[in-house]
Amino acid sequence: MSTPTRSTPVRPTPGRPVLRIRGVHKSYGPTEVLHGVDLTGRAGEVLAVVGANGAGKSTLIKILAGAERMSAGELQLDGEDVALRSPHDAHTHGIRTVHQELTLVPELSVTENLLMGHFPRRLGGLIDWKAAHRRARDLLDGIGYGAIDPRVKAGRLTVARQQMVEIAKALVSEGGEPKVLVLDEPSAVLAGSDLEALFALIRRLQERGVLIIYVSHRLAEVTELATSIVVIKDGRVVAETTPDRTDENELIRLMAGRPAGQL
Structure with missing residues (x-):
């Protein structure tokens, strides 16, 4: 390439x-x-x-x-x-590191991989999936990766798109940029x-x-x-x-x- x-x-x-x-x-x-x-x-x-x-x-x-x-x-x-x-x-x-080896959980959605442990929740503690997908979409749009559907399982993405999610994950994890x-x-x-x-x-x-x-x-x-x-x-x-x-x-x-x- x-x-x-x-x-x-x-x-x-x-x-x-x-x-x-x-x-x-x-x-x-x-x-x-x-x-x-x-x-x-x-x-x-x-x-x-x-x-x-x-x-x-x-x-x-x-x-x-x-x-x-x-x-x-x-x-x-x-x-x-x-x-x-x-x-x-x-x-x-x-210090955030994006390794060459992929670390995404393939059976989880892009949203779940990005927000794992930090999901928005409704009263009663249930995950607000609509808000979660919206937040994941905003995060991907904000770094130029808006073509990736946050609802799709990570394992269904091409290897290239999985790499892009890895980079997004490093940028949006807890603790800020x-x-x-x-x-x-x-x-x-x-x-x-x-x-x-x-x-x-x-x-x-x-x-x-x-x-x-x-x-x-x-x-x-x-x-x-x-x-x-x-x-x-x-x-x-x-x-x-x-x-x-x-x-x-x-x-x-x-x-x-x-x-x-x-x-």
Whole structure:
């Protein structure tokens, strides 16, 4: 699937630092997979993280999601040290992660997946399904995914539409809009208008000051969307750059350690 052709985007100027990670190490037994990773993300920034398979991207994502604990290092949000001991901790601190693997309950409707645990209720405690479907519809409309019927079971949607519901779920869950939204290969199953909708949503979130950490192997997307790019190789950050200072061939060279023509 190819990236839709668009004119060169106007990239918002990133604001204050929102996320800082310093000297992050992660070991599994005697094997160290992250070797002192440093990373800074700012409000309104699309920070792309790229690297070959096995570079350490997935481990870093799991640490940010609270699914794994770092072995050493520090993490700050809005200038304050935080400890992410669980996904609930990450969620509470405003870090939401949309993993490549789908987590929707296929036998439940889109509304149920979006509002699980937070349904509007009638007197007596019964769920107000009419209000629930209306709220789900408003949420989907508000982020540009209005083509999705909230009454349909999630398992009946295409994989692309399920991915869009996953993103919507991360944005509308309890606690309000995230400070940091981590997207792990979000476009792997998207194309055409669905991909356009994702890009438009990312631009709107940028304007509202959300830090987007965009992990992708699609380098054409990275150079189009990102305001800054971090390249990880063998568990280390080997380069920090911007789209106007690099291109796909240079990113491949940095990721692989040799020119693209030799691969």
